[in-house]
Amino acid sequence: MxxxxxxxxxxxxxxxxxxxxxxxxxxxxxxxxxxxxxxxxxxxxxxxxxxxxxxxxxxxxxxxxxxxxxxxxxxxxxxxxxxxxxxxxxxxxxxxxxxxxxxxxxxxxxxxxxxxxxxxxxxxxxxxxxxxxxxxxxxxxxxxxxxxxxxVDLDCPAAINPYRGEARSTGSYVFFVSRWEAVKGGNTQVEAAKCLRARLPQSVTLVGLQWGDSQLIGAARQAGVCLIPKLPGAQYRQVIRDAAACVGQTAGILSASELEALAEDVPLIAPLNPSWYDASHPSLVDVPVWGGTALNPMDSENIAKLTLAALQTPVSQRPLTRDWVQRFHxxxxxxxxxxxxxxxxxx
Known part of the structure; x- marks a missing residue:
């Protein structure tokens, strides 16, 4: 020292x-x-x-x-x-x-x-x-x-997943990790949820938090998202850990919730603003998300398509993302x- x-x-x-x-x-x-x-x-x-x-x-x-x-x-x-x-x-x-x-x-x-x-x-x-x-x-x-x-905490312990306590929680699910607010790109997330619900089998559930703007929360529910209460840290992390894929905010940056998904090696679909992720810092280049700087943050259709692609990719062929979080976050x-x-x- x-x-x-x-x-x-x-x-x-x-x-x-x-x-x-x-x-x-x-x-x-x-x-x-x-x-x-x-x-x-x-x-x-x-x-x-x-x-x-x-x-x-x-x-x-x-x-x-x-x-x-x-x-x-x-x-x-x-x-x-x-x-x-x-x-x-x-x-x-x-x-x-x-x-x-x-x-x-x-x-x-x-x-x-x-x-x-x-x-x-x-x-x-x-x-x-x-x-x-x-x-x-x-x-x-x-x-x-x-x-x-x-x-990001890389040693978050296992916890009870409250979503798994629901009757329809036995199958796989896609988790929207961010709160439903315009500043987080909530409108695009709602549209992406509509696209996903139209394409996914009923055995795959869409899950999100009952947190954010009340109108967007209502729109998410109408789009077919199962909403669960805002959770303590360990339980929230367990919901991420058990997800088949996660959809991040569409505001162009990675916040703690998105980084926690990457820390759990869960596929994360998220657009990144190229003017911010410009390689000016080692953490701002080659970010291991689905979409990244090539994904238009308003393109709900492609967000849905990338989510489907992540779900269809065998686990053994998915990129490991925890090591990247370990290095930079x-x-x-x-x-x-x-x-x-x-x-x-x-x-």
Whole structure:
């Protein structure tokens, strides 16, 4: 273990989107470091406005006490949300920032939030981002920002598959891994489900999550998708693991759900935006999905055709994808990238 910069023995992570901080801390702690994750405070829900206000105040004071105690032991802070800066800036000091999506992709363009996001990005010692689509939203403010591909848990244990408890769950199924929202390409996914249902034998079920936009959820159900509740991590992973094939979001990127399918060697049908998957990082070339940069994200017909092709391909002839995830999206790979970023910034 290198001793440069005290080798970052103690780092405090604030926030945990997509469990990135948890996986980074786990990988770091396995090397003898002492990294801790402190989730950001959540406002309690109450019907009474007074109770809501008091609850928020109590939760905020309790969280700030925990934050201050944790920071005394770990003065380096890795912040996982630009939106949180006004709430923690009083005690942050020198920090690095990790951007995961909405804060830089959406909020920076909303007048109410632009200055907040800009300050968080501008004052960070180093800036990381988790998916390649975020790069274009950062280049004007921090052109040196570094991609840290979303880490995936490669040791998720087996769990009960709640879908298998249903009467019609004995056959194989295709799983739509993403929530049903326009930002995820939900309309195209619904059309792909219609195409698939028209071509698949009744013994093959379409399965998705009852999560997202209510109109798209209803449209998915009408298209013949069996909807199951949003699931805890291990159960969700088991549904992926047992699927004959998975259909990813059609927004042009791979998020954690799609990467989890690849980690289980389940065929994943997903379009990738060629302007993002441009080989500018080793994880952005030769991505082992069905379709990839050659697949039009609006082409529901071809998404269905590729899904049928994946189902008809013998398991022995399917590409193994877990090794690719291990190389580019493992917690160890993410930790290596983060440590390189720390050192490059002289943090």
């Amino acid at each position: 290198s001793k440069s910069s005290e080798d970052y023995l103690r780092v405090l992570h604030l926030g945990d989107p997509a469990h990135t901080a948890t996986l980074l801390a786990r990988a770091a702690n396995e090397t003898g470091r002492d990294w801790r994750v402190l989730p950001l405070a959540q406002s309690p829900q109450a019907a009474n406005p007074v109770a809501q206000t008091l609850g928020r105040a109590w939760r905020g004071a309790w969280w700030e006490a925990r934050f201050w105690g944790a920071k005394l032991a770990r003065p380096r802070v890795h912040l996982h949300s630009a939106m949180a800066l006004p709430h923690v800036g009083w005690a942050l000091g020198d920090y690095v920032l990790h951007l995961h999506g909405t804060d830089i992709r959406t909020r920076r363009y909303e007048p109410a939030y632009t200055n907040r996001i800009h300050d968080a990005v501008a004052h960070a010692r180093q800036v990381f981002y988790s998916t390649p689509d975020l790069r274009e939203h950062l280049t004007d403010w921090r052109p040196e920002a570094r991609l840290i591909p979303v880490p 493992s917690p160890t790979a993410a930790l290596t990238g983060v440590l390189e970023g720390y050192r490059a910034a002289g943090w």
